[in-house]
Amino acid sequence: HDDPAGALIRPEWLMFGPLFLRERDGRALVRKVLDEGRARSAVGTLPTLLLMIARDGAGTDQWTSAAADYGEAISLARELGQSSLLAVALSGAAWLDARQGRPGQSMQQATEALDLGAVHSVHLARVWAEAALGELALVSGDVPTAIERCTALLAWLGSLDFADPDVSPAPELVEALLRSGRRDDAAIIAARYADAASAKGLPWSRARAARL
Numbered sequence: 001h002d003d004p005a006g007a008l009i010r011p012e013w014l015m016f017g018p019l020f021l022r023e024r025d026g027r028a029l030v031r032k033v034l035d036e037g038r039a040r041s042a043v044g045t046l047p048t049l050l051l052m053i054a055r056d057g058a059g060t061d062q063w064t065s066a067a068a069d070y071g072e073a074i075s076l077a078r079e080l081g082q083s084s085l086l087a088v089a090l091s092g093a094a095w096l097d098a099r100q101g102r103p104g105q106s107m108q109q110a111t112e113a114l115d116l117g118a119v120h121s122v123h124l125a126r127v128w129a130e131a132a133l134g135e136l137a138l139v140s141g142d143v144p145t146a147i148e149r150c151t152a153l154l155a156w157l158g159s160l161d162f163a164d165p166d167v168s169p170a171p172e173l174v175e176a177l178l179r180s181g182r183r184d185d186a187a188i189i190a191a192r193y194a195d196a197a198s199a200k201g202l203p204w205s206r207a208r209a210a211r212l
Contacts, residue, residue, distance in 0.1 A: 046072075046073075046076055047073045047076045047077040047080065047082055047085045047086075047089065048085060050069045050070075050072050050073035050076070050089075051069075051070070051073045051085060051088060051089050051092065053066075053069045054066045054067075054069035054070040054073060054089070054092060054093075054096075055092055057069060058070075058092065058095065058096045058099075059204060063096060063099075063100065066096055067093070067096060067097075070089055070092055070093035070096065071093070073085070073089040074086060074089045074090060074093060077089055083116055083119070083120050084116075084120050084122045084125075086116060087112075087113050087116035087117045087120060087122045087125035088113075088122060088124050088125045088128065090109045090110070090112050090113035090116070090125070090129075091109070091110060091113035091114075091117070091124070091125040091126075091127075091128035091129040091132065092128055093109050094106045094107075094108075094109035094110035094113060094128070094129055094132035094133075095128050095129075095131055095132040095135065097109065097132070098110075098132040098133070098135040098136035098139065099135060099139070101139050101140075103136055103140060106132055106133075106136050107133070107136065109129075109132075110129040110130075110132045110133050110136075111129075113125045113126075113128070113129040114126060114129045114130075117129065123160065126156075127153065127157065127162075127167055128167075130149060130152070130153045130156075130169075131150075131153060131167070131169050131172075133149050134146055134149035134150040134153060134169055134172055134173075135172055137149060138150075138172055138175065138176055143176050143179045143180050144180070146172065146173075146176040147173065147176045147177060147180065149169075150169040150170075150172050150173035150176060151173060153169045154168065154169055154170060154173060154189075163196055164200070165193060165196040165197045165200055165205035165208070165209070166200070166202075166204055166205055168193060168196065170189050170190070170192070170193040170196075170212075171193065171208045171209075171211065171212055173186075173189055174186045174189050174190050174193070174212050177189070190209075190212040193208070193209055193212060194209040194212065197209035
């Protein structure tokens, strides 16, 4: 829709709040906006909306639909030349594939996401791609590599002063440290993560902290 001044309101931007807060009504709203975008042939808005829905699904038990949404977002972003969105969609898909134990596909997507992210300065793509590679190492049983990647990512996020526990690799790092017998180091990181999760106060981060 247009506002009284004639400036176009980007509907996908309105979705960030509800999805950040993980509101159930927000998910339905995104689907509604996506369907409206398809009906209006507003193709340019679809990759962002699909990315949001995919990310939300990947954080729940809707992995099958999330994979499909990531796939469509990637295809559309390629076709439309939306390189930054492509980088983020690829990194999100890589993360999901890592969690499902699909090393080849995850590695390929993460590598492309890192390359695109470096060219276009898309930090979020780097965060998700590095997280994917860390988790891929963890699920593959390569604990030393998992520790190395998660530690490096945690340090890099710290250098950016980006402390959102939802994207922190601390839980995966704690698990890797425990597998390597480094219980004391794991306890320190778990306690720091618990503080960050408590400060945010939302269920996803608090659940991850409780698991640690």
